[in-house]
Amino acid sequence: xxxxxxxxxxxxxxxxxxxxxxxxxxxxxxxxxxxxxxxxxxxxxxx
Numbered sequence: 604x605x606x607x608x609x610x611x612x613x614x615x616x617x618x619x620x621x622x623x624x625x626x627x628x629x630x631x632x633x634x635x636x637x638x639x640x641x642x643x644x645x646x647x648x649x650x
Contacts, residue, residue: 604637623647
């Protein structure tokens with residue numbers, strides 16, 4: 604997962620990552636399971 608995050612930071616997907624993090628933050632939860640993050644990413648990609 605570290606390599607994936609580094610690829611995003613080094614690529615052009617920073618805005619998309621920012622939007623995904625904003626969406627996760629807006630949910631009000633403080634902690635997320637890995638599967639919840641992956642599901643949120645999949646949902647974001649299909650919007």
